[in-house]
Amino acid sequence: MSNFTYTLIQLHKRLDDQIRGELKQRVPDSFKLLRLKKLRLRIKDRLHASMRRFQPA
Template sequence: MTARFYKLTELHEKLDEAVRREINRRAPDQFKVMALKRRKLRVRDLLARLTPTGRQGIPNT
């Protein structure tokens, strides 16, 4: 595992947690949720490009 892959994996987890926190707020900001999900998807796509088979080991979230 490369350092870049590791950092992207950490970022993906942090974004996932941020999405969960925002959704569980009393009045979630849907625009913020969408922006976080968009960033998370970009990170997931980068991770997929770094894996030899494209999408190995990345859950569909």
């Protein structure tokens, strides 16, 4: 696993934790959740793209 892939995985995990924490709030901030979820999706897309690049044909 490359450093780039490891960093993306760590970022994705951190965003998951932040989303879970926000959802536990009495009144979750919907705009913050939307921003975090969009960022998490961008990280996931980049992670999948980098994985496809390294798979043998």
